[in-house]
Amino acid sequence: MKRTMQCLIFICLSLLLALPALAADTIKIGFNIPMTGDIPKVGESSKFSAEMLKADINGAGGLEVGGKKYMLEFIYEDNEAKAESAVTTALKLITKDEIIAMIGPNSSKQAVPAGQIADDNGVVMVTPWSTNPDTTFDRPWVFRAAFLDPFQGPVAVNYAVKTFGAKTAAVLYDLSNDYSKGLAEIFKAEFEKKMGAGTVKAFESHGTKDQDFSAQLTKIIATKPDFIFVPDNYNQVALIVPQSRQLGFKGEFMGSDSWGSSELITLCGVACYGLSFSTHYAAAGATGATKEFIDRFSAKYGATPDDVAALTWDATRVVLLAIQNAGEITGKLKKDRKAVRKGMEAISSFEGITGSMKFDEQGDPVKCAVVVKITDTGEFAFKESVCP
Amino acid sequence: MLESLIQNIINALQWGSFYALIALGYTLVYGVLTLINFAHGDVFMVGAYIAFFVATFCLTVLGLPGWVALILVIPLTMILTSLVGVTLERIAYRPLRKKGAHRLYVVITALMCGLILEHANLAIFGASRKAFPALIEVQVYNIGGVTFTNLKIAVIVTAFLVFLFLHWVVTKTRIGMAMRAISYDKFAVPLMGIPLDQIIVFTFILGSGFAGLAGLLFAMSYPVLEPYMGALIGWKAFIAAVVGGIGDIRGAFVGGFLLGAVEIMVVAFFPSTFRDLISFTVLLAILTWKPTGLVGIAQTTKI
Numbered sequence: 001m002k003r004t005m006q007c008l009i010f011i012c013l014s015l016l017l018a019l020p021a022l023a024a025d026t027i028k029i030g031f032n033i034p035m036t037g038d039i040p041k042v043g044e045s046s047k048f049s050a051e052m053l054k055a056d057i058n059g060a061g062g063l064e065v066g067g068k069k070y071m072l073e074f075i076y077e078d079n080e081a082k083a084e085s086a087v088t089t090a091l092k093l094i095t096k097d098e099i100i101a102m103i104g105p106n107s108s109k110q111a112v113p114a115g116q117i118a119d120d121n122g123v124v125m126v127t128p129w130s131t132n133p134d135t136t137f138d139r140p141w142v143f144r145a146a147f148l149d150p151f152q153g154p155v156a157v158n159y160a161v162k163t164f165g166a167k168t169a170a171v172l173y174d175l176s177n178d179y180s181k182g183l184a185e186i187f188k189a190e191f192e193k194k195m196g197a198g199t200v201k202a203f204e205s206h207g208t209k210d211q212d213f214s215a216q217l218t219k220i221i222a223t224k225p226d227f228i229f230v231p232d233n234y235n236q237v238a239l240i241v242p243q244s245r246q247l248g249f250k251g252e253f254m255g256s257d258s259w260g261s262s263e264l265i266t267l268c269g270v271a272c273y274g275l276s277f278s279t280h281y282a283a284a285g286a287t288g289a290t291k292e293f294i295d296r297f298s299a300k301y302g303a304t305p306d307d308v309a310a311l312t313w314d315a316t317r318v319v320l321l322a323i324q325n326a327g328e329i330t331g332k333l334k335k336d337r338k339a340v341r342k343g344m345e346a347i348s349s350f351e352g353i354t355g356s357m358k359f360d361e362q363g364d365p366v367k368c369a370v371v372v373k374i375t376d377t378g379e380f381a382f383k384e385s386v387c388p
Numbered sequence: 389m390l391e392s393l394i395q396n397i398i399n400a401l402q403w404g405s406f407y408a409l410i411a412l413g414y415t416l417v418y419g420v421l422t423l424i425n426f427a428h429g430d431v432f433m434v435g436a437y438i439a440f441f442v443a444t445f446c447l448t449v450l451g452l453p454g455w456v457a458l459i460l461v462i463p464l465t466m467i468l469t470s471l472v473g474v475t476l477e478r479i480a481y482r483p484l485r486k487k488g489a490h491r492l493y494v495v496i497t498a499l500m501c502g503l504i505l506e507h508a509n510l511a512i513f514g515a516s517r518k519a520f521p522a523l524i525e526v527q528v529y530n531i532g533g534v535t536f537t538n539l540k541i542a543v544i545v546t547a548f549l550v551f552l553f554l555h556w557v558v559t560k561t562r563i564g565m566a567m568r569a570i571s572y573d574k575f576a577v578p579l580m581g582i583p584l585d586q587i588i589v590f591t592f593i594l595g596s597g598f599a600g601l602a603g604l605l606f607a608m609s610y611p612v613l614e615p616y617m618g619a620l621i622g623w624k625a626f627i628a629a630v631v632g633g634i635g636d637i638r639g640a641f642v643g644g645f646l647l648g649a650v651e652i653m654v655v656a657f658f659p660s661t662f663r664d665l666i667s668f669t670v671l672l673a674i675l676t677w678k679p680t681g682l683v684g685i686a687q688t689t690k691i
Contacts, residue, residue: 040515175661204660209620211610214399215655222392235517238612246528247395248535267519267612 026073027063027323029316030093032104032114037081038208039233041263042106045309046128048301050074050103053316063320066328072320075099079110086110090117090125098333099123101319101340106308107233107258108132108179115142124340126319128311131257132182136363143344143363145315145352146257146280147388149179153186155278155369155386156254157194160227163276163383164252168201170225172216172240174232175205183231183256191229201225210236217244227252234259238267245271252276260307265378276373280307281354282382290353307354314352321347391533396656397649402540402609404648405547409602410625411632411640412554413595419558419635420567420591421485424495427476427502429622431596434505435469435603436613440518442468447521458523465604466597473596474589476501482585502622509615520611543605550598551641557594558637567591571635631671633681642682647671 031050035043054072062069075097079086086105093099094117101124105111111130118125119139126143127135131152136142160166169191173184188200201223204216220228221244230240230253237259244253255277264272283294283304293313297305323329325343329336349358350365357365368387372380410432417425442464446457480501484494527538558564566587569577578584606621607613624647632643650667658666674682 036510036515044516204655206660207664209616211606211612211617211621212399212403214403215396215652216660218392218395218399219656219660235612235614238519239610242611246526246535246537246540248528248530263516267517269519 025062025068025070027065027070027329028073028075028097028099029319030097030099030102031074031076032079032086032089032093032102032110033076033106034081034110035076035078037079038235039081039107039261041234041261041306042081042129042308043078045261045306046104046106046312047076049297049305049309049312050076050316052297052300053313057320063323065324065326068329070329079105079114081107081110083110083113086114087117090114091121094118094121094123100323100329100333100336101126103128103312103315103319106130107177108135108182109177111135111144112178115139118142122334122341123337124319124322124344126315128315129257129308130179132179133364134178134182139363141341143318143359145311145318145354145357145365147367147369148364149183149186151388152256152278152369153183153190155371156187156229156256157190158386159276159278159371159384160229160252160254161194164227164254166226166252167195168199168223168225169195170202170204170220170223170228171200172204172206172213172220172228172230172232174208174236176208177233179258180231180233181205184229187229187231206236211239213240213243214247217247217249220244221247221249225251227254229254231256232258234261234264235267237264237272241268241275242271254278257307260372260380262303262306265374273374273376273378276371276383278369278371278386279380280369281310282370282372282380284379284381289351293353310354314350314354314357317352318344318347318350321350392656394534396652398534398536398540400649400652401544401645402648403652404645405543406602406606406621406644407625407628407647408547408641408644409550409598409605410622411629411644412550412637413599414626414629415632415634415637415640416554416567416591416595418629419571419637420588421481422571422635423481423491424498424626424634425595426495426498426622426626427505428595428599429618429620429625430502430505431469431473431476431618432599432603432606432622433509433615433618434472435465435596435600436520436607436617437509437513437518437603438468438472438600439465439604439607440520440613443521443523447523454523454525461523461604462601465600469600469603470593470597472505473592473599477589477592482588502619506615506619513615515615518613520607520613522611523608539609543609546601546605547641547644550601551637554594554598555637563587563590627668627671631674631681633683636681636683639681639683646682 033043033046054074057063058071062071077089079089103126105114106129108130111127112134115135119141124141128145131146131149133148136144171184174180191200202220253275257279259277260279286294322340322343325346326339355367357367359365368385370385371383373383375381413428442461446452446460480497481494529536566582628643628647629640633639650670654663654666
């Protein structure tokens with residue numbers, strides 16, 4: 001009897017001692033992603049990818065930091081694809097959920113304002129998909145896994161000039177989207193530098209919620225451009241391309257990485273077959289670790305991962321690597337966040353599934369872009385790779 | 389230049405048709421109840437979704453050819469959407485009216501009904517967009533550099549037919565006379581033996597039914613559906629109805645086409661960046677010049 005009591009007390013005491021240790025054995029990472037709003041597919045892809053990575057690491061006993069295993073806890077918050085919600089979501093993740101680092105937001109429209117919050121609060125933020133330079137510019141706490149628009153713009157220009165033999169171009173972009181507007185301006189400057197002033201015949205804009213583009217397209221078609229550059233989200237592309245065909249446009253289209261969602265083909269259908277866009281990776285024809293990721297993702301979720309899924313995978317792994325570089329988790333939030341920031345600096349080069357990358361002093365990776373052509377069966381097929 | 393102009397006139401007629409069809413629904417309800425039914429834009433969205441489900445059912449489950457499906461989809465969408473409108477009236481507006489609530493509260497109720505429709509849709513069908521199936525083959529015609537499609541012509545013709553029908557109902561039929569009488573004096577009319585509630589239900593059937601038709605045509609012309617698609621176009625159609633003179637069938641029709649034309653022509657002749665700025669300045673100027681709208685009659689109380 002006495003022995004049983006002693007035993008019980010011992011067990012209770014050890015449990016009490018173990019509790020704080022158990023609590024400290026998790027690492028919390030926040031995901032600031034769009035699960036509703038304009039681009040819900042983007043948030044879904046990010047979440048799927050992160051869940052798969054979490055299952056991998058927690059299944060193997062956790063993430064090893066300084067000789068100790070920690071379980072991962074991912075907190076997903078919906079930013080509704082709105083700039084103002086991305087800011088409140090970032091604040092909630094940082095102050096309430098006490099995350100150690102943040103992944104996302106995905107589009108530049110949300111990543112530019114949310115990056116300011118992360119930088120002010122001293123939390124490492126890695127955006128998987130944002131390509132606008134302002135996201136990381138002069139923000140030591142903000143990083144990204146994607147290439148930048150000043151690099152993507154020339155890729156689109158060179159491909160169009162080489163493949164379409166284009167001499168003139170037109171641009172249609174979303175005025176209220178930082179990403180679209182920034183890329184449109186870079187494209188125009190680059191194309192005119194290459195082909196001479198005035199070769200961008202029309203430079204037209206529309207609003208985010210617009211469904212009718214007939215006036216802008218009529219104006220563009222009247223200038224008879226060789227192709228139209230459309231740095232828009234896939235849902236708008238699915239309206240713009242068929243409408244331009246109905247207005248009699250027979251030329252080419254060139255797109256940007258925001259086209260790269262599987263939903264583009266569901267919404268746009270046959271009208272989008274044969275068009276090209278620049279993006280981060282091509283699923284068809286991948287090899288090595290990329291192929292392994294694609295196969296596992298397809299087996300688990302029944303769909304080919306789009307570029308957001310692949311970039312989220314890379315961005316999250318970069319953060320995990322930085323946490324490992326930090327050496328130890330002290331449980332003191334401010335100190336740990338600082339250590340993760342140091343850990344990011346310590347990464348000299350990283351082999352991701354979207355290619356290898358090195359971070360420059362702005363926190364931007366130096367990596368290659370690919371141009372993808374939509375096949376006659378609606379697949380994104382690799383056309384060419386362009387490296388800086 | 390002339391081709392562009394004619395092309396833009398066709399574009400404006402098509403885009404204006406949608407504003408006109410939705411504005412007609414606002415104006416009908418306002419004309420009878422002096423209630424701004426802010427849920428109307430979302431009833432239009434529900435109409436587009438109903439059309440989507442009916443069309444998918446006809447095409448995939450029944451395996452009908454596109455044009456047969458279209459013949460079925462038109463009446464079914466209109467009936468089902470008018471049921472939604474009548475349900476809103478029955479469970480949201482009528483109880484308030486019976487309690488003698490001020491019009492302001494009913495307007496707020498309407499706003500909330502619209503949000504409920506949007507978010508119910510979001511919760512049930514998820515945030516991913518729906519692609520509307522092609523019911524008819526879109527033919528592109530080109531005459532002297534001006535291109536148009538059979539769908540565009542159908543949309544414009546439908547808008548005119550709907551206007552003529554509603555105008556006939558309101559001005560020439562007994563039920564239309566009752567509608568006008570209610571808008572004139574809501575308290576005296578039931579004393580004359582005119583069934584107030586039935587006339588109001590009939591008004592909602594007309595307004596919502598044609599919102600359903602507009603939803604179907606919209607989904608055929610712009611085949612990407614999302615839960616918030618009705619919000620912005622609903623607001624703009626309301627503005628069109630006010631500019632035209634709310635409460636008058638002709639006003640809604642003129643206002644809808646006016647707003648469509650202003651939006652398209654501003655883009656055609658100015659940088660597209662200034663579209664909303666210039667087009668709403670023009671509408672503001674019209675309202676300053678004629679505060680009751682183009683064909684509206686001055687009333688002592690308006691919301």
